[in-house]
Amino acid sequence: MIGHIYIQITQLCLASYPSLMAAETSSPLPSNITSIKTLAESPGLTSIPATHTFTPDLHGQVTSVPEGSIPVIDYSLLISGTPGQRSEIVHELGRACQDWGFFMVINHGVPQKLLSSILDGCRGFFDLEEEEKQDVKGNHVLDPIRSGTSFNVSVEKAFYWRDFLKVFVHPVFYSPTKPAGLSEISLEYSQRVREVARGLLKGISESLGLEGSYIDKALNLERGKQIFIANLYPTCPRPELAMGMPPHSDHGLLTLLIQNGIDGLQIQHKGKWVNVGTHPNSFLVNTGDHLEILSNGRYKSVLHRAMVNSKGTRISIAMAHGPSLDSVVSPAPELLVSSKGDEPAAYIGMKYKDYLELQQSNKLDGKSCLDRVRISAV
Ligand code: OGA
Ligand code: NI
Numbered sequence: 001m002i003g004h005i006y007i008q009i010t011q012l013c014l015a016s017y018p019s020l021m022a023a024e025t026s027s028p029l030p031s032n033i034t035s036i037k038t039l040a041e042s043p044g045l046t047s048i049p050a051t052h053t054f055t056p057d058l059h060g061q062v063t064s065v066p067e068g069s070i071p072v073i074d075y076s077l078l079i080s081g082t083p084g085q086r087s088e089i090v091h092e093l094g095r096a097c098q099d100w101g102f103f104m105v106i107n108h109g110v111p112q113k114l115l116s117s118i119l120d121g122c123r124g125f126f127d128l129e130e131e132e133k134q135d136v137k138g139n140h141v142l143d144p145i146r147s148g149t150s151f152n153v154s155v156e157k158a159f160y161w162r163d164f165l166k167v168f169v170h171p172v173f174y175s176p177t178k179p180a181g182l183s184e185i186s187l188e189y190s191q192r193v194r195e196v197a198r199g200l201l202k203g204i205s206e207s208l209g210l211e212g213s214y215i216d217k218a219l220n221l222e223r224g225k226q227i228f229i230a231n232l233y234p235t236c237p238r239p240e241l242a243m244g245m246p247p248h249s250d251h252g253l254l255t256l257l258i259q260n261g262i263d264g265l266q267i268q269h270k271g272k273w274v275n276v277g278t279h280p281n282s283f284l285v286n287t288g289d290h291l292e293i294l295s296n297g298r299y300k301s302v303l304h305r306a307m308v309n310s311k312g313t314r315i316s317i318a319m320a321h322g323p324s325l326d327s328v329v330s331p332a333p334e335l336l337v338s339s340k341g342d343e344p345a346a347y348i349g350m351k352y353k354d355y356l357e358l359q360q361s362n363k364l365d366g367k368s369c370l371d372r373v374r375i376s377a378v
Helices: 002-015 018-023 035-039 075-080 083-099 112-126 130-134 182-207 214-218 289-292 352-361
Strands: 072-074 103-107 145-149 163-170 226-233 245-248 253-261 265-269 273-274 283-287 304-306 315-320
Touching: 002 130, 072 075, 072 083, 075 083, 083 103, 083 182, 103 245, 112 163, 112 182, 112 226, 112 253, 112 315, 130 283, 182 214, 182 226, 182 283, 226 265, 253 289, 265 283
Parallel strands: 072 103
Antiparallel strands: 103 283, 145 163, 163 226, 226 315, 245 304, 253 283, 253 315, 265 273, 265 304
Protein backbone atom coordinates (compact mmCIF):
# COMPACT_ATOMS: atom_id res chain seq x y z
CA MET A 1 0.00 0.00 0.00
CA ILE A 2 2.68 2.45 1.04
CA GLY A 3 4.77 1.49 -2.02
CA HIS A 4 1.81 2.18 -4.27
CA ILE A 5 1.20 5.57 -2.70
CA TYR A 6 4.84 6.45 -3.03
CA ILE A 7 4.93 5.75 -6.76
CA GLN A 8 1.96 8.02 -7.37
CA ILE A 9 3.49 10.86 -5.44
CA THR A 10 6.89 10.53 -7.07
CA GLN A 11 5.36 10.79 -10.49
CA LEU A 12 3.46 13.84 -9.44
CA CYS A 13 6.63 15.37 -8.11
CA LEU A 14 8.67 14.73 -11.24
CA ALA A 15 5.87 16.13 -13.32
CA SER A 16 6.40 19.46 -11.64
CA TYR A 17 9.98 19.57 -12.94
CA PRO A 18 9.43 18.57 -16.58
CA SER A 19 12.51 20.37 -17.90
CA LEU A 20 14.69 18.52 -15.44
CA MET A 21 13.52 15.26 -16.94
CA ALA A 22 13.95 16.51 -20.47
CA ALA A 23 17.49 17.57 -19.78
CA GLU A 24 18.61 14.26 -18.43
CA THR A 25 20.81 12.10 -20.58
CA SER A 26 21.76 8.58 -19.65
CA SER A 27 25.55 8.92 -19.86
CA PRO A 28 27.46 8.20 -16.67
CA LEU A 29 29.84 10.75 -15.21
CA PRO A 30 32.88 10.74 -17.55
CA SER A 31 35.73 9.07 -15.69
CA ASN A 32 38.08 11.96 -16.42
CA ILE A 33 35.86 14.37 -14.49
CA THR A 34 36.77 13.92 -10.84
CA SER A 35 35.87 17.47 -9.92
CA ILE A 36 34.17 20.48 -11.48
CA LYS A 37 37.09 22.51 -10.25
CA THR A 38 39.57 20.80 -12.61
CA LEU A 39 37.04 20.88 -15.43
CA ALA A 40 36.39 24.60 -14.92
CA GLU A 41 40.12 25.27 -14.88
CA SER A 42 40.69 23.59 -18.29
CA PRO A 43 42.35 26.23 -20.48
CA GLY A 44 40.00 27.99 -22.88
CA LEU A 45 36.81 26.33 -21.62
CA THR A 46 33.90 28.00 -23.41
CA SER A 47 31.22 25.31 -23.20
CA ILE A 48 30.14 22.64 -20.74
CA PRO A 49 29.83 18.85 -21.33
CA ALA A 50 26.45 17.40 -22.33
CA THR A 51 26.53 15.39 -19.09
CA HIS A 52 26.32 18.67 -17.16
CA THR A 53 23.77 20.44 -19.34
CA PHE A 54 20.21 21.27 -18.33
CA THR A 55 17.69 23.03 -20.52
CA PRO A 56 17.68 26.79 -19.90
CA ASP A 57 13.96 26.94 -19.07
CA LEU A 58 14.74 24.88 -15.99
CA HIS A 59 15.93 28.07 -14.37
CA GLY A 60 12.48 29.59 -14.84
CA GLN A 61 11.44 33.05 -13.99
CA VAL A 62 13.13 34.54 -10.95
CA THR A 63 11.13 37.17 -9.11
CA SER A 64 12.74 39.89 -7.15
CA VAL A 65 11.16 40.68 -3.84
CA PRO A 66 11.19 44.21 -2.45
CA GLU A 67 14.38 45.02 -0.53
CA GLY A 68 13.95 44.10 3.11
CA SER A 69 11.09 41.64 2.67
CA ILE A 70 13.13 38.52 3.56
CA PRO A 71 12.73 38.16 7.35
CA VAL A 72 15.68 39.21 9.52
CA ILE A 73 16.08 37.86 13.04
CA ASP A 74 18.23 39.70 15.57
CA TYR A 75 19.70 36.80 17.55
CA SER A 76 21.07 39.03 20.32
CA LEU A 77 17.51 40.02 21.26
CA LEU A 78 16.48 36.38 21.43
CA ILE A 79 19.32 35.58 23.81
CA SER A 80 19.64 38.72 25.91
CA GLY A 81 16.75 41.01 25.07
CA THR A 82 14.13 42.19 27.53
CA PRO A 83 11.15 39.81 27.94
CA GLY A 84 9.20 42.10 25.61
CA GLN A 85 11.91 42.08 22.92
CA ARG A 86 12.26 38.33 23.28
CA SER A 87 8.61 37.60 22.77
CA GLU A 88 8.57 39.91 19.75
CA ILE A 89 11.49 37.95 18.22
CA VAL A 90 9.80 34.61 19.00
CA HIS A 91 6.75 35.90 17.17
CA GLU A 92 8.89 37.02 14.21
CA LEU A 93 10.61 33.63 14.12
CA GLY A 94 7.26 31.88 13.98
CA ARG A 95 6.08 34.14 11.17
CA ALA A 96 9.32 33.63 9.22
CA CYS A 97 9.03 29.84 9.54
CA GLN A 98 5.41 29.88 8.52
CA ASP A 99 5.53 32.38 5.64
CA TRP A 100 9.02 31.75 4.24
CA GLY A 101 10.77 28.75 5.81
CA PHE A 102 13.74 31.05 5.55
CA PHE A 103 15.29 33.98 7.41
CA MET A 104 18.56 35.80 7.94
CA VAL A 105 20.16 35.89 11.34
CA ILE A 106 22.14 38.97 12.39
CA ASN A 107 24.02 39.75 15.62
CA HIS A 108 24.63 36.04 16.13
CA GLY A 109 27.88 36.57 18.00
CA VAL A 110 30.02 34.23 15.85
CA PRO A 111 33.09 36.34 15.05
CA GLN A 112 33.50 37.57 11.49
CA LYS A 113 37.08 36.32 11.60
CA LEU A 114 35.93 32.76 12.27
CA LEU A 115 33.55 32.96 9.31
CA SER A 116 36.33 34.04 6.98
CA SER A 117 38.78 31.46 8.41
CA ILE A 118 36.38 28.59 7.84
CA LEU A 119 35.64 29.77 4.28
CA ASP A 120 39.42 29.98 3.67
CA GLY A 121 39.89 26.52 5.18
CA CYS A 122 37.33 25.06 2.79
CA ARG A 123 38.93 26.82 -0.15
CA GLY A 124 42.17 25.15 1.01
CA PHE A 125 40.48 21.77 0.94
CA PHE A 126 39.16 22.24 -2.60
CA ASP A 127 42.61 23.44 -3.70
CA LEU A 128 44.25 20.17 -2.59
CA GLU A 129 45.53 17.81 -5.26
CA GLU A 130 42.77 15.62 -6.66
CA GLU A 131 44.42 12.48 -5.20
CA GLU A 132 44.37 14.01 -1.74
CA LYS A 133 40.67 14.76 -2.03
CA GLN A 134 40.07 11.21 -3.24
CA ASP A 135 41.42 10.00 0.11
CA VAL A 136 38.20 11.20 1.74
CA LYS A 137 35.88 10.24 -1.09
CA GLY A 138 33.73 7.92 1.09
CA ASN A 139 31.81 4.90 -0.12
CA HIS A 140 28.59 5.05 1.80
CA VAL A 141 26.19 7.96 2.37
CA LEU A 142 26.63 7.58 6.13
CA ASP A 143 30.44 7.68 6.01
CA PRO A 144 31.47 10.54 8.31
CA ILE A 145 33.68 12.27 5.74
CA ARG A 146 32.84 12.37 2.05
CA SER A 147 33.94 14.49 -0.85
CA GLY A 148 32.97 14.43 -4.48
CA THR A 149 31.16 16.20 -7.26
CA SER A 150 27.45 16.75 -8.08
CA PHE A 151 25.21 15.22 -5.34
CA ASN A 152 25.06 11.46 -5.82
CA VAL A 153 26.72 10.47 -9.10
CA SER A 154 25.72 6.83 -8.73
CA VAL A 155 22.04 7.62 -9.32
CA GLU A 156 22.12 10.87 -11.32
CA LYS A 157 21.78 11.13 -15.06
CA ALA A 158 22.82 14.76 -15.37
CA PHE A 159 25.39 16.26 -13.05
CA TYR A 160 25.57 19.47 -11.09
CA TRP A 161 28.22 22.16 -11.37
CA ARG A 162 29.31 21.53 -7.82
CA ASP A 163 32.05 19.90 -5.76
CA PHE A 164 31.44 19.17 -2.09
CA LEU A 165 32.93 18.13 1.20
CA LYS A 166 30.47 16.66 3.69
CA VAL A 167 31.57 15.94 7.25
CA PHE A 168 29.74 14.76 10.37
CA VAL A 169 30.78 17.12 13.14
CA HIS A 170 28.43 16.14 16.00
CA PRO A 171 27.84 14.17 18.24
CA VAL A 172 31.25 12.86 17.18
CA PHE A 173 33.53 15.35 15.52
CA TYR A 174 35.31 14.36 12.32
CA SER A 175 37.49 16.38 9.99
CA PRO A 176 39.80 15.75 7.06
CA THR A 177 43.40 16.09 8.21
CA LYS A 178 44.27 18.31 5.26
CA PRO A 179 44.69 21.20 4.77
CA ALA A 180 46.58 21.93 7.97
CA GLY A 181 44.50 23.91 10.46
CA LEU A 182 41.09 23.08 8.97
CA SER A 183 40.26 20.66 11.76
CA GLU A 184 40.74 23.20 14.58
CA ILE A 185 38.77 25.92 12.80
CA SER A 186 36.03 23.51 11.86
CA LEU A 187 35.66 22.32 15.47
CA GLU A 188 35.30 25.86 16.75
CA TYR A 189 32.97 26.88 13.94
CA SER A 190 30.76 23.80 14.43
CA GLN A 191 30.40 24.43 18.16
CA ARG A 192 29.57 28.10 17.73
CA VAL A 193 27.03 27.49 14.98
CA ARG A 194 25.41 24.64 16.92
CA GLU A 195 24.87 26.98 19.82
CA VAL A 196 23.10 29.48 17.55
CA ALA A 197 20.98 26.71 16.00
CA ARG A 198 19.89 25.49 19.42
CA GLY A 199 19.02 29.03 20.48
CA LEU A 200 16.91 29.45 17.35
CA LEU A 201 15.20 26.09 17.89
CA LYS A 202 14.34 27.16 21.41
CA GLY A 203 12.62 30.27 20.04
CA ILE A 204 10.94 28.16 17.36
CA SER A 205 9.62 25.71 20.00
CA GLU A 206 8.09 28.63 21.86
CA SER A 207 6.63 30.05 18.67
CA LEU A 208 4.74 26.75 18.32
CA GLY A 209 3.30 27.23 21.80
CA LEU A 210 5.61 24.53 23.23
CA GLU A 211 8.17 24.70 26.04
CA GLY A 212 11.43 26.35 24.94
CA SER A 213 13.29 23.09 25.52
CA TYR A 214 10.69 20.96 23.72
CA ILE A 215 12.55 20.29 20.45
CA ASP A 216 15.84 19.94 22.29
CA LYS A 217 14.43 17.22 24.54
CA ALA A 218 12.07 15.47 22.13
CA LEU A 219 14.74 15.07 19.44
CA ASN A 220 17.68 14.63 21.80
CA LEU A 221 19.70 17.55 20.42
CA GLU A 222 22.39 16.90 23.01
CA ARG A 223 23.35 14.12 20.59
CA GLY A 224 21.90 15.88 17.54
CA LYS A 225 23.37 15.20 14.11
CA GLN A 226 25.28 18.17 12.77
CA ILE A 227 26.65 17.98 9.24
CA PHE A 228 29.14 20.39 7.74
CA ILE A 229 28.69 20.74 3.99
CA ALA A 230 31.13 22.85 2.00
CA ASN A 231 30.03 23.54 -1.57
CA LEU A 232 32.26 24.80 -4.36
CA TYR A 233 30.60 26.24 -7.45
CA PRO A 234 33.41 27.12 -9.87
CA THR A 235 33.02 29.89 -12.42
CA CYS A 236 30.98 28.46 -15.28
CA PRO A 237 31.24 29.53 -18.94
CA ARG A 238 27.55 28.70 -19.58
CA PRO A 239 25.72 29.33 -16.31
CA GLU A 240 22.34 29.36 -18.05
CA LEU A 241 22.85 25.65 -18.92
CA ALA A 242 24.26 24.49 -15.60
CA MET A 243 22.78 23.88 -12.17
CA GLY A 244 24.71 24.13 -8.90
CA MET A 245 22.17 22.26 -6.83
CA PRO A 246 18.64 21.38 -7.98
CA PRO A 247 15.47 22.29 -6.09
CA HIS A 248 15.45 20.37 -2.82
CA SER A 249 14.61 20.65 0.84
CA ASP A 250 17.09 19.76 3.58
CA HIS A 251 16.43 16.70 5.74
CA GLY A 252 17.16 18.18 9.17
CA LEU A 253 15.57 20.86 11.32
CA LEU A 254 17.56 23.99 10.46
CA THR A 255 20.45 24.71 8.08
CA LEU A 256 22.67 27.75 8.65
CA LEU A 257 24.55 28.86 5.55
CA ILE A 258 27.37 31.30 4.91
CA GLN A 259 29.10 32.08 1.61
CA ASN A 260 32.05 34.00 0.18
CA GLY A 261 30.98 37.30 -1.38
CA ILE A 262 29.23 35.61 -4.33
CA ASP A 263 25.54 34.83 -4.32
CA GLY A 264 23.63 31.96 -5.92
CA LEU A 265 21.13 30.68 -3.37
CA GLN A 266 17.49 30.90 -4.37
CA ILE A 267 14.48 29.95 -2.29
CA GLN A 268 10.96 29.24 -3.41
CA HIS A 269 8.45 31.66 -1.96
CA LYS A 270 4.76 31.51 -2.88
CA GLY A 271 5.64 29.36 -5.90
CA LYS A 272 8.27 31.77 -7.28
CA TRP A 273 12.06 31.62 -7.15
CA VAL A 274 13.64 34.43 -5.18
CA ASN A 275 17.33 35.40 -5.13
CA VAL A 276 18.57 35.57 -1.57
CA GLY A 277 21.58 37.76 -2.46
CA THR A 278 24.76 38.27 -0.46
CA HIS A 279 24.58 39.19 3.19
CA PRO A 280 28.07 39.22 4.67
CA ASN A 281 28.16 38.33 8.34
CA SER A 282 24.60 36.94 8.44
CA PHE A 283 23.53 33.34 8.61
CA LEU A 284 21.07 32.39 5.90
CA VAL A 285 18.77 29.93 7.64
CA ASN A 286 16.34 27.50 6.10
CA THR A 287 13.87 25.11 7.70
CA GLY A 288 14.18 21.40 6.98
CA ASP A 289 11.88 18.40 6.62
CA HIS A 290 12.07 17.41 10.29
CA LEU A 291 10.75 20.77 11.43
CA GLU A 292 7.86 20.25 9.02
CA ILE A 293 7.22 16.77 10.47
CA LEU A 294 7.55 17.83 14.12
CA SER A 295 5.27 20.85 13.63
CA ASN A 296 2.74 18.70 11.73
CA GLY A 297 3.11 20.91 8.66
CA ARG A 298 2.78 24.31 10.35
CA TYR A 299 6.36 25.11 9.35
CA LYS A 300 7.00 23.70 5.88
CA SER A 301 10.56 22.94 4.81
CA VAL A 302 11.57 25.38 2.09
CA LEU A 303 12.56 24.39 -1.44
CA HIS A 304 15.85 25.96 -2.43
CA ARG A 305 18.51 25.59 -5.12
CA ALA A 306 21.94 26.93 -6.01
CA MET A 307 22.66 28.72 -9.29
CA VAL A 308 26.11 29.18 -10.78
CA ASN A 309 27.60 32.15 -12.56
CA SER A 310 30.38 33.25 -14.88
CA LYS A 311 31.64 36.01 -12.61
CA GLY A 312 33.49 34.06 -9.97
CA THR A 313 33.83 30.89 -7.95
CA ARG A 314 31.36 30.61 -5.12
CA ILE A 315 31.93 28.75 -1.87
CA SER A 316 29.12 28.15 0.57
CA ILE A 317 29.10 26.30 3.87
CA ALA A 318 25.79 24.80 4.87
CA MET A 319 25.65 23.54 8.45
CA ALA A 320 22.74 21.15 8.85
CA HIS A 321 21.26 20.44 12.29
CA GLY A 322 19.03 17.45 12.84
CA PRO A 323 17.70 15.20 15.59
CA SER A 324 19.90 12.47 17.08
CA LEU A 325 20.23 9.57 14.65
CA ASP A 326 18.13 7.23 16.78
CA SER A 327 15.22 9.69 17.29
CA VAL A 328 11.97 8.53 15.76
CA VAL A 329 10.38 11.78 14.64
CA SER A 330 6.64 12.22 14.31
CA PRO A 331 4.38 15.25 14.78
CA ALA A 332 4.43 16.63 18.35
CA PRO A 333 1.32 15.16 20.07
CA GLU A 334 0.79 18.55 21.78
CA LEU A 335 0.13 20.07 18.36
CA LEU A 336 -2.50 17.53 17.42
CA VAL A 337 -5.10 19.01 19.73
CA SER A 338 -6.31 22.56 19.33
CA SER A 339 -9.28 24.68 20.27
CA LYS A 340 -10.79 23.62 16.95
CA GLY A 341 -10.62 19.96 17.93
CA ASP A 342 -8.32 17.11 17.08
CA GLU A 343 -5.96 17.49 14.16
CA PRO A 344 -4.82 14.27 12.48
CA ALA A 345 -1.09 13.59 12.25
CA ALA A 346 -0.01 14.42 8.72
CA TYR A 347 3.24 12.39 8.79
CA ILE A 348 4.19 8.95 9.99
CA GLY A 349 7.10 8.54 12.38
CA MET A 350 10.45 7.51 10.98
CA LYS A 351 13.84 7.10 12.56
CA TYR A 352 16.03 10.05 11.55
CA LYS A 353 18.89 7.74 10.57
CA ASP A 354 16.63 5.93 8.08
CA TYR A 355 15.34 9.21 6.66
CA LEU A 356 18.85 10.60 6.28
CA GLU A 357 20.04 7.47 4.52
CA LEU A 358 17.04 7.51 2.20
CA GLN A 359 17.48 11.18 1.28
CA GLN A 360 21.20 10.90 0.69
CA SER A 361 21.00 7.68 -1.34
CA ASN A 362 18.52 9.00 -3.87
CA LYS A 363 18.49 11.78 -6.40
CA LEU A 364 18.00 15.22 -4.97
CA ASP A 365 14.47 15.82 -6.14
CA GLY A 366 12.29 18.50 -4.61
CA LYS A 367 10.58 17.16 -1.51
CA SER A 368 10.18 13.57 -2.73
CA CYS A 369 11.75 12.14 0.41
CA LEU A 370 9.27 13.92 2.65
CA ASP A 371 6.44 12.55 0.51
CA ARG A 372 7.35 9.09 1.79
CA VAL A 373 6.25 9.95 5.32
CA ARG A 374 3.39 12.26 4.45
CA ILE A 375 -0.07 10.89 5.19
CA SER A 376 -2.51 13.61 4.26
CA ALA A 377 -1.07 14.31 0.80
CA VAL A 378 -2.67 11.11 -0.43
C1 OGA B 1 22.88 22.57 0.64
C2 OGA B 1 22.42 23.75 -0.10
C3 OGA B 1 22.85 25.84 -1.19
C4 OGA B 1 23.97 26.73 -1.57
O1 OGA B 1 24.11 22.39 0.76
O2 OGA B 1 22.00 21.80 1.09
O3 OGA B 1 21.24 23.88 -0.30
O4 OGA B 1 23.67 27.88 -1.88
N1 OGA B 1 23.30 24.67 -0.54
O5 OGA B 1 25.11 26.29 -1.58
NI1 NI C 1 20.07 22.53 0.91
